Amino acid sequence: MKIDNLDIRRAVDSDAAEAADVWLRSYTAALPDVRRAHTDDEVRAWFRHVVVPGQETWVATLEGAVVALLVLDDEELDQLYVDPPWRGHGIGDRLVDLAKQRRADGLTLWTFQVNAPARRFYERHGFVAAEHTDGSRNEEREPDVRYVWRPGA
DSSP states (O other), rough: OOOOOOEEEEEOOGGHHHHHHHHHHHHHHHOOSSSOOOOOHHHHHIIIIIHHHHEEEEEEEEEEEEEEEEETTEEEEEEEEOGGGTTTTSSSHHHHHHHHHHHTTEEEEEETTTTTHHHHHHHHHOOOEEEOOOSSTTTTTTOEEEEEEEETT
């Protein structure tokens, strides 16, 4: 079921707390067995001081409430999180489409190998696994996979 009254816009400072809460709920639901490298308060501070003011951050809102977020950092799709109750409504699809429009030359992203739903989602959107690691380069020490999307590929 696609949501018609969804508003997707650049995040502003006042969105940081809600965006962080969406990130926290989504991460917890999607990755219950993956150790988080930072506390809730550290994640909230990161959104407030780094993500929203310093990166290309987009939020999807319904009736003014943040239900999803997208963060782009150069050619990397750095963050894409949809609040668990809103998964399966096409919000993630719309955010990936936005990312592809904003980075028409191509995108890369990382996700954990254990996150099978995310991997299926990105593969459905034309991303191809390009590298698998043992997790030694990420803070969670969790094996991950780098995906690449190139237009026309």
